[in-house]
Amino acid sequence: MSNPEIGASAQLSVRRGRAAIEFYKSALDAEVLFTQTVGESPMSNMGPAENIMHCTIKVGGSTIMMCDDPRPGSEAAGGNISMAIGLNDPEQAKQIFANLANGGTVAMPLEKTYWAEAFGMVTDRFGVKWMVNCDAPK
Numbered sequence: 001m002s003n004p005e006i007g008a009s010a011q012l013s014v015r016r017g018r019a020a021i022e023f024y025k026s027a028l029d030a031e032v033l034f035t036q037t038v039g040e041s042p043m044s045n046m047g048p049a050e051n052i053m054h055c056t057i058k059v060g061g062s063t064i065m066m067c068d069d070p071r072p073g074s075e076a077a078g079g080n081i082s083m084a085i086g087l088n089d090p091e092q093a094k095q096i097f098a099n100l101a102n103g104g105t106v107a108m109p110l111e112k113t114y115w116a117e118a119f120g121m122v123t124d125r126f127g128v129k130w131m132v133n134c135d136a137p138k
Contacts, residue, residue: 010064010083014126017052017068023125024064027099028085030057038068059085082121082129093118093134100124100132 014020024030033056039049046053051068064083087093097110097118103125110120110132118134 012064012066012083012126012128013069014066014128015069016126017055017066018050020066020126021052021055021057024057024059024066027102027124028057028059028096030059030064032057033063082131084131084133087132087134090117090134093132097122097132100130 012020021032021035025032034054035052035056036054037049038044038047038051038053041053043053047068053067055066057064057066085096087096094110097120101122101124105123107121107123107129108119110118113119115136116133117136119132121129121131123129
């Protein structure tokens, strides 16, 4: 029996999906791999035609799937879910943290810890919680 490679990705359900895509492209230097609106899908009766039904962005070697949250009054990333970004370049960690914090709320400033060269937590302008971790140099 062989062990096929398994890939994992995160799914973000956000308000203002198109704006979130543009923000993450810039903040995370993400590449958009695929985007489809509700109106472009065979399920065009599922909500406003301009809402993002499927979007996949690539951040480094990872992918994040995104969509507009169709529930009225819903908030993105409720509960205890956080996205985590692991880096090994302190300057890149500072830049990504600053990008995500732009228009958001810093819960823990990016700073040196006993386990990392830099670690911080921020909730971005779309209500998504992020942890940015930069490994200590070896």
